[in-house]
Amino acid sequence: MPKKNVIKKSAMVPTALIAGGAGFIGSHLCEALLSRGARVIVLDNFNTGKEIHINHLLQNPNFALYNVDINTGLPPEIESVDYIFHLAGLEEYLYSKESVNLNSLLTNALGTKNLLDLAQRSQAKFLLVSSIDVYEGRMSQLELEEYFGSTKIDENKYMLTEAKRYAEALVWEYYKKNDTDLRIVRLPEIFGPRMDLSASGSLGMFLKDLIEHRDITVYGEGSNKEYYLYITDAISGILKTLFGDKSKGNIYSLVWNVPTTVLQLAYVVKSVADREVNIVFKNNTSKDNYRPNPKIPDSFNLRQLGWEPRMDIKDGIVKSLEYFGYKPNAHSFKPAELIEKKTSITQELPKEETGEIFTLQDVKEPEKEIAVPVLHEISEPAPPAGPSEPVQSIQSAPVTAENPYGNLQSFHTGQPEIAVKQKQKIKLLNFGKLFSVKVLSIFGVLFSAMLIFFALPGVQTYFYTRASMNSMSALATSAGQLDSAGVRSNARSSYQNLVKAKNSFANLKWFFLVSGKQSQFESMDKLYSSLAYFSKSGYQMAETIEPFENLWEVVRPDTAEELDPASFESVKSNVDQAKNTFQLALADFKQVNIQDLPVQVREKAVEYQKVLDITSKGLDMAAPVLSSFPNILGADESKKYMILFQNSNEIRPTGGFIGSYGLLTFEKGKIKDLLIDDIYNPDGQIELRNINVAPPEQIKEFLNEERLYIRNANWDPDFPVSANTISDLYFKVTGESLDGVIAVDLYFVQNILKATGPIFLTAYNEEINAENLYERAEFHSEFNYENGSDSKRSFLTVLGSKLLEKIFSLSREQLPQLFTEMGYALNDRHLLITLANDPLNALLEEQHWNGGVVDTTSDYLYVVNANVGGTKANYYVKNKMNYHVKSLTRDGLLRGVLVLEYVHTGTDDAWPGGPYENYVRVLTQEGSKLTGATLKVNDGEEKDVLNEIRVSTLSKYNVFGTSFTLNPTEKITLTIEYDLPAAFTLTKEQKEYALYWQKQSGTHHDEYEFSFDVPFGFEISTTTEGLVREDGTLKSIGSLNEDKKFYAKLQ
Incomplete structure (x- = not known):
């Protein structure tokens, strides 16, 4: 839902309203104003604007x-503003001439009038963004059917031309009759980051x-001409126009001196290609493609x-391509053997603009009315404000990569600096009357001793510790940034300061001995030693x-960096030294209480x-990782890995449907x-x-x-x-062996997107995130999908390449x-992750990173659900598991009661939801005996399903x-009871219980x-962290986001 912060007009910070602020141009304008401290209100109905632009x-x-739709009125919360930018309907005009509608025409009429009325009421400065195409026009002299032309393109274009002319006429009328503070900017075709390639003419x-x-x-011949302007130049021109001193009543056409032909444009684009690109000429057989050369504005x-x-x-084209994930002259994922040597290119920064674009007039204390901050030259400094209302200051901003809009001013507040000089009077004391020299000397000696033996060591210890x-x-x-020099420097500094802190602290030992706190001193001393x-x-x-x-640079195929396997071997001795230290x-630290x-x-x-603890595990992993890493990256021979994309909205045993x-x-x-x-392409080859x-019996039965x-x-x-099963099938299809298989699910993608940010696919004009990833993949493949079609392969190739490119382009930070x-x-x-014939597999298994069934001798529980209905219903299903272990007999035999609750939050059978057909398996320790089951x-009423349990x-x-079927809005409760193996029976000799509860991949929250009910005659001795004691029962409640381990020792 859109965020609706009501922003009241303030005398301290100017408020700008942008109609159409979620569009390509409007979103850049929002950023430019917000970066300088202005308040921004955006009105948009999202006909052409996109949430991704402003999220x-x-x-x-x-x-x-x-x-909101500005044609029907403005939000009542907006009573007055300082500035109004009218961009609504602009992008439909500039970029979507094929899809003109009545609403876009009314935007230039009713919407413009509503904004002009607000400007009139607010006494706000108003800017209409129009197009240089208003210089053109056409109308029929004979009939309404072809009033604006004989083709759809001509009709839409010239109809919108008249709409923009009408908007300009309204502005002129308000200026003429009401002396409203108005101006107009006419734009050519704008391009840059966030442009819509599907609706941007020849360039797009x-x-x-x-x-x-x-x-x-x-x-055709490519002789048609067009004016193009990069987005930051457009924003700079818009801001200069609104905030210029003499822009009222003026019209500005922001264009280059000379237009560009289509053919010139094609060769410019060709010149930045990362590969050999041909320019193909085709006959212009359609009148819709005809466009007369623009008139010179x-x-x-x-x-x-x-x-x-x-x-x-x-x-500008280079920067646009880079935004869309394309690397000019450096294709990100072409084979390494095709990479050519590249000469380094130094790009010259634009010259810094001189002069100010706008400044703020003095802000005075308001009496009855709110003072509006008008943008003019400052004639004399404003009086300092009180503490509650700090005076507004202005700072110039030079043109930089971070500030592409030029020397715009910043709106922000700051406290006034007041220099205060105080006269000091020196009062001469008669020490002879107050103290004797001898007493004063003794006091000085005592003070110095305290300073040397207590205060000074304490202060030094504190500051060395902080450092x-x-x-x-x-x-x-x-370390996280893989910066070895930084690690070395900071580790040296930390060690040196800790040694100094330890030595300073040693000077305080006498104080701890005198005060009887020797154990406290020894613990602190050992802590300093451990840290050092x-x-x-x-x-x-x-x-x-x-x-x-x-x-990061080595693995990229577009770099000349090479892997040095010897470097991994040479540092193993450092690992041994580090482990010893x-x-x-x-x-x-073990001696620290x-x-x-x-x-x-x-x-x-x-x-x-x-x-x-973490570092200890890391050091244990360092040696096998260093040994295996060159081999994993194919240092000696090529290595091929399969990545499985598992849709956890259709849960399967290892994480989701592939x-x-x-x-x-x-x-x-x-x-x-x-x-x-x-996946259906290799599966098609199997058939x-x-x-x-032969498939597993459940696959054969349910699918x-x-x-x-x-x-x-x-x-x-x-x-x-x-x-291993997947590798064997792939080998049967292709004759190729795999060196490893990696599986990821939607939550993995969601985790990675926290670091990379959302991915925007230009070819599909949409944002891809963890929530819509598989739905959009299915949409692009299943909508009019035919066997042999490349639609899904193309979508996923673009997505995968973009994701990898974003990962490899991440900064060290x-x-x-x-x-x-x-x-x-x-x-x-x-x-x-599981690898074929690699020693690192042992480490992956030890850390439980290979997705294997954990080998344990304790009580064991692993609930495995599998969606066998072909829907994505798991998105709507909430799972809850309750495992209760108790002893009902005097012999101490333990019984487990597992209650599985499934709640379907869906409301209907519509795809991708619908009924959830589930086959659930409960893995328990060897020797467990099933005693009951209900559903x-x-x-x-509970139904006895003991005979249905396999x-x-x-x-x-x-x-x-x-198995069972869970329909939308329903809840199913499955209860399974079983006796634990006899080896877990609690006796005088056996007084321990432990449980390993394994989490299913692809599940979350x-x-x-x-x-665990403590049997009669036993008491709790020790337990693992997280178990809470409640009236003879140990409990733990939470989300099963990782494997859980519990332990209780009784007495």
Whole structure:
């Protein structure tokens, strides 16, 4: 929903209203005004405006958005504003001449009048954005049927020309009769980031050809001419016009001196292509493609405005292509062997503009009316405001990459600086009358002693500690950014400051001994020692970062960087040194009693303990990663990995239905090839080649398929087993072996988008995010989809390339967040990795990152759901699991009661929702015995389904499986009871209980509740963190976002 912050007019900050502010041009204007502290109100009905253009502005407190049609009136909350920019209906006029409607025509009539009336009431400055096409016109002298021309294009174009002329006439009428503060800007075709390639004439068509790897097509001779203007030049001109001192009543045409022909434009686009591109000429057989050359607009008054375009058309095209993910002269994902040497190009920054565009008039204290900030030259400084109303200051902004709009002023407030001089009087004291020299000397000695033995060491300890903590924080940032030099520098600084802090603290030992707090001193001393060793190990680990430091550049196929396998081997000795030093840090910290530490230090010590645990695991992983990484990247031979895109809205055992897949090939450390395709293409080959692999019985029964396809081959919840099945099927189809299989789900994409931001696909003119990813993929493939069509492959290729490109273009500052999100995805089972014949598999299994069924001797629970109905109903289904362990007999035998609750929040059977047909399997420890099962729909009677439960085995575990159909608005409760293995029976000798609860991949925020009833005669001794004691029962409640481990020791 649009954000509706009501912004009242303020004398301190100017308020600007932009009609059509969600459009291509309007959104850039919003950014320019907000970046300088102005308040901005946007009115848009989103006929041509897009939410993606302004979503990033919604959190700005100075921004308000109203989804309204200005033809029917303005929001009553808006009583008055300072400035009005009328861009509504502009982009329909400039870019969508094929889809003109009555609403766009009324916008130039009723909408314009409503805005003019607001300007009149508010005494606001008003600017109408029009088009240079108003110089042209055509009308029939004989009949209404062809009043504006014989073709649809001509009819729309010239009809809109008259509409814009009418809007200009209204503005002229208000100016003439009411002396309203008005001006008009006429624009040519605007291009740049966010432009709509499908509706931007020849330029949009050429850019789209380039992005989609087609030759550039020119219709006719290419002699038609057009004026083009880059978006930042357009915004600069608009702002200068509104805020100019002498712009009232004037019209400005923002154009270059000379128009560009279609053929010239085609060759400019060709010159920035990343490959060999041909210009193909086709006969212009349609009258709709005819457009007369534009008339030369009047531009004599641009000098008086002080505006001229800064961005030439070629540079603007380059920047536009870069925004759309296309790298001019450096195609991001072509094979490495096709890369040519490139000469470095130095781009000269535009010259800094001199002179101010606008300033604010003095702001005085309002009496009865609110003072409106008029933009004129400052004649004399404004009087300083009180503390509650700081005076507004203006700052000039030079032209930079961050500020492309030029020397615009900033609206912001600041406190006045008041210099105060105080006269000091020196009063001479008669020390002879007050103190004796001897007493004063003794006091001085005592004070100096206190300073030397207590105050000074304390102050030094504090400041050295603060300095070391700052360095350690910077060290963590540098490590996340793969900055070995930064790690080395910050680790050295942290170590040196900690040693100094430890030495200063040692000077306070006497105080702790005197006060009887020796244990507190020893704990603090060991903490300083542990931190120092930790910093030293960080310094030693800096060398191990170096092989990964430039890895981002190495793997990219468009760079000349090469992988050096020897660099990974050479730093292994540093890992051993770092591990040895780290062990000293661990040993010292074990001697720290956290309860002896000052209260304000305890929390930090607990955090440090967690960091030690994480670092310990990281150091254990360092050696195998360094050994395997060159091999994984194909240092010696080419490596091919399959990426499975699993749709978790249609849950399957390993995360979701496999609708698409990718093939990623590495050779000599670089990406050699990336192919993303629809899963039905290789599956079609299975049928064509009559490859018969028997499917699991449930696939055959519920999906009516007699053979196994790749899309259903992830039926085994043990991902390495499913991955092996998929690899075998792929080999049967292609004869190619895979070196690994990687699976991701929607939540993984969502995690990555937190680091990269949303992806906008130019070819499809829409934003792709985690929520709409698979729905849009299905839309582009299934709508009029035919076997053999490239539609889905094209969509996913563009999407995959764009996602990889965004990842590889991340700055060093963004890498920590990317690595953090990937770490979450691995721990939460949204990213699964299994490799073929690589030693790193042992590490992946140990960390539970391979998606395998966990091997444990404790009680075990793994609930695996599988949607076998072909719908995306899991988007609407909420799951809740309750596992209760109790002992009902004197012999201490434990019984598990598992209650699974499914609630369908959907309201109808419409696709992609509809009924949820589920086959659920419950994996329990070997030796478990099923004793009962019931199923209840809504609040009805429980049905005994014990005989419907299928008992089987998977890996070493027992499996209880059954199926049901959950309709929209319904709730189903499935209860399964079973006796735990006899080995878990609680006796005088066996007093421990442990549970490993494994999370299913592809699930997120499923609610869980675990409870353990302490048997009669036993008491709780120790438990794991997170278990709460309630009247003889241990409980844990939360979301099952990762595997859970529980332990209780009784006595």
